[in-house]
Amino acid sequence: xxxxxxxxxxxxxxxxxxxxxxxxxxxxxxxxxxxxxxxxxxxxxxxxxxxxxxxxxxxxxxxxxxxxxxxxxxxxxxxxxxxxxxxxxxxxxxxxxxxxxxxxxxxxxxxxxxxxxxxxxxxxxxxxxxxxxxxxxxxxxxxxxxxxxxxxxxxxxxxxxxxxxxxxxxxxxxxxxxxxxxxxxxxxxxxxxxxxxxxxxxxxxxxxxxxxxxxxxxxxxxxxxxxxxxxxxxxxxxxxxxxxxxxxxxxxxxxxxxxxxxxxxxxxxxxxxxxxxxxxxxxxxxxxxxxxxxxxxxxxxxxxxxxxxxxxxxxxxxxxxxxxxxxxxxxxxxxxxxxxxxxxxxxxxxxxxxxxxxxxxxxxxxxxxxxxxxxxxxxxxxxxxxxxxxxxxxxxxxxxxxxxxxxxxxxxxxxxxxxxxxxxxxxxxxxxxxxxxxxxxxxxxxxxxxxxxxxxxxxxxxxxxxxxxx
Numbered sequence: 360x361x362x363x364x365x366x367x368x369x370x371x372x373x374x375x376x377x378x379x380x381x382x383x384x385x386x387x388x389x390x391x392x393x394x395x396x397x398x399x400x401x402x403x404x405x406x407x408x409x410x411x412x413x414x415x416x417x418x419x420x421x422x423x424x425x426x427x428x429x430x431x432x433x434x435x436x437x438x439x440x441x442x443x444x445x446x447x448x449x450x451x452x453x454x455x456x457x458x459x460x461x462x463x464x465x466x467x468x469x470x471x472x473x474x475x476x477x478x479x480x481x482x483x484x485x486x487x488x489x490x491x492x493x494x495x496x497x498x499x500x501x502x503x504x505x506x507x508x509x510x511x512x513x514x515x516x517x518x519x520x521x522x523x524x525x526x527x528x529x530x531x532x533x534x535x536x537x538x539x540x541x542x543x544x545x546x547x548x549x550x551x552x553x554x555x556x557x558x559x560x561x562x563x564x565x566x567x568x569x570x571x572x573x574x575x576x577x578x579x580x581x582x583x584x585x586x587x588x589x590x591x592x593x594x595x596x597x598x599x600x601x602x603x604x605x606x607x608x609x610x611x612x613x614x615x616x617x618x619x620x621x622x623x624x625x626x627x628x629x630x631x632x633x634x635x636x637x638x639x640x641x642x643x644x645x646x647x648x649x650x651x652x653x654x655x656x657x658x659x660x661x662x663x664x665x666x667x668x669x670x671x672x673x674x675x676x677x678x679x680x681x682x683x684x685x686x687x688x689x690x691x692x693x694x695x696x697x698x699x700x701x702x703x704x705x706x707x708x709x710x711x712x713x714x715x716x717x718x719x720x721x722x723x724x725x726x727x728x729x730x731x732x733x734x735x736x737x738x739x740x741x742x743x744x745x746x747x748x749x750x751x752x753x754x755x756x757x758x759x760x761x762x763x764x765x766x767x768x769x770x771x772x773x774x775x776x777x778x779x780x781x782x783x784x785x786x787x788x789x790x791x792x793x794x795x796x797x798x799x800x801x802x803x804x805x806x807x808x809x810x811x812x813x814x815x816x817x818x819x820x821x822x823x824x825x826x827x828x829x
Contacts, residue, residue: 417676418676434790435456438455442762451649470674471643471672485645508593509672511551522652523550524671527641529642531637544562562608564629585612594612712734717733728811729816730816738804739805745802754788756790763820764781768807771808
């Protein structure tokens with residue numbers, strides 16, 4: 360999420376600017392970076408009319424007042440950063456994110472309500488949630504459509520300074536890494552700052568600073584939502600189309616196309632890096648302060664005039680697919696034990712292990728697991744091409760300060776790991792998330808071990824499934 364300052368509609372250097380720049384210099388850099396690549400919105404007829412969309416996933420937020428989104432669908436980001444990630448979420452925003460129903464809950468009228476609050480000491484809180492699923496992408500030869508119906512915080516002028524609602528997505532390799540942006544890709548479906556009457560749709564990709572996506576700013580389009588983005592609910596849509604000879608990205612508001620990026624607009628390796636991984640996870644948040652609103656207003660936000668208590672309302676979030684494989688679900692069936700060779704590139708149910716030490720299967724998962732535990736999966740065939748990484752679906756309810764490594768070893772539980780990732784509390788033992796890890800070269804058929812290593816004695820992870828990716 361990023362932008363830069365040009366005239367009265369100041370397209371400010373946006374949230375990713377602060378991710379890379381040290382905190383001490385972030386403020387100066389925000390004002391200095393001043394050329395965003397912008398496509399101004401004009402009404403266009405979109406190509407989506409020729410496509411038949413099939414619903415792949417949705418949340419309609421129809422819970423009772425005060426209830427919260429399910430942790431089987433959403434992860435609550437807590438505090439000011441990911442564990443080990445950049446401070447202030449890498450954006451400079453100042454509100455602490457919570458899972459307090461006062462900040463994030465259903466309103467009882469079919470909406471998710473994310474509210475920014477300020478306490479008597481002047482400290483701000485808000486909320487940010489991200490989908491558990493990280494595999495949203497078009498089926499092979501098909502298209503993906505993401506759509507949300509949202510109402511922006513109903514506040515404008517000086518009272519809105521620092522408000523930064525957003526609906527967006529990040530590439531799956533970012534989860535658990537937090538330092539590989541922007542190469543893994545970011546799609547901003549909707550961003551608005553300071554209560555202004557337009558919203559942005561933006562692509563972030565490549566390298567930063569500079570690169571083919573003009574980072575830290577991105578390639579952005581803007582729209583006035585037919586006159587004002589603050590007059591009630593509007594529908595924000597995004598399409599990723601791989602049905603033709605080349606890919607295309609399209610942004611819509613209320614069905615009107617206002618921004619398009621073609622695969623040919625970017626270097627081939629840049630497009631491949633942001634599209635060849637497992638997919639994207641979705642995000643909804645209401646930030647307060649940071650690089651984007653500061654750059655637009657030319658001052659540090661929020662100010663004393665900013666009024667707390669305003670909310671972003673989300674009527675629904677829906678994901679559709681068209682053509683190709685159809686519904687966006689994994690096309691490969693999980694492997695099971697019982698003889699024969701396993702496909703290393705198919706999803707492996709963790710509970711299908713062939714041998715284990717300290718691990719027990721509980722339904723479709725194994726764990727909780729701790730230091731020294733391991734599981735073995737026999738005869739996994741990697742073929743003649745080495746995987747580029749692996750991903751595991753994990754959850755943790757470990758206590759604060761307890762973390763560990765999930766490691767991949769070949770042919771022995773004591774061999775040197777060929778790959779690993781670290782994991783700490785994800786929000787609970789049923790709060791699943793997909794975490795990627797890099798792997799060294801491996802080909803042929805091997806017994807694969809998952810081993811679990813920690814400096815603490817407490818259990819730190821459960822595992823539902825894993826797969827290698829090429």
